[in-house]
Amino acid sequence: MLLIIAVASAVALAGGITTFAIGIPSSPCAGVAGTTRNFTIIADINGYNESSAHYSSWLQNGTAWPVMNVARCDQVIIKIINNDTQSHGFAVDTYATRGTEIIGGQQSTVEFLATTSGHFRVYCIVYCTVHRFMQYGLLNVS
Ligand SMILES: [Cu+2]
Secondary structure (H helix, E strand, O other), rough: OHHHHHHHHHHHHHHHHHHHHHHHHHOOOOOOOOEEEEEEEEEEEEEOOOOHHHHHHHHHHHOOOEEEEEEOOOEEEEEEEEEOOOOEEEEEEOOOEEEEOOOOOOOEEEEEOOOOOEEEEEOOOOOOHHHHHOOOOEEOOO
């Protein structure tokens, strides 16, 4: 019994030492000093930051609105202010896919580290009366 305990302890110790030597996987942005990027999105009867005015450009040539440009490893803070009476949603592909619902008159903040570069759609996830104007936002992570 004592031998079993001794062996088990040795195995546990070796495992511990191995874990210590290899370490836990580092974050993709470890050691990279990114910038904090703040954005404000106003959601109301005209969409996100007047996106209804950009709807025809979106239909004609896919011009996104609003557009947020950041660098990889930046800390992204997006404040969404709902000035409407109805609820609106907010989601970002890859980074905030579940999204958040903001009740009329309230605000919410979405924050994440931009670990993956690419183009990510920004859109509403609550079926509202101006939903079509809130489907073509864009986050560019360069
Ligand atoms: Cu909507």
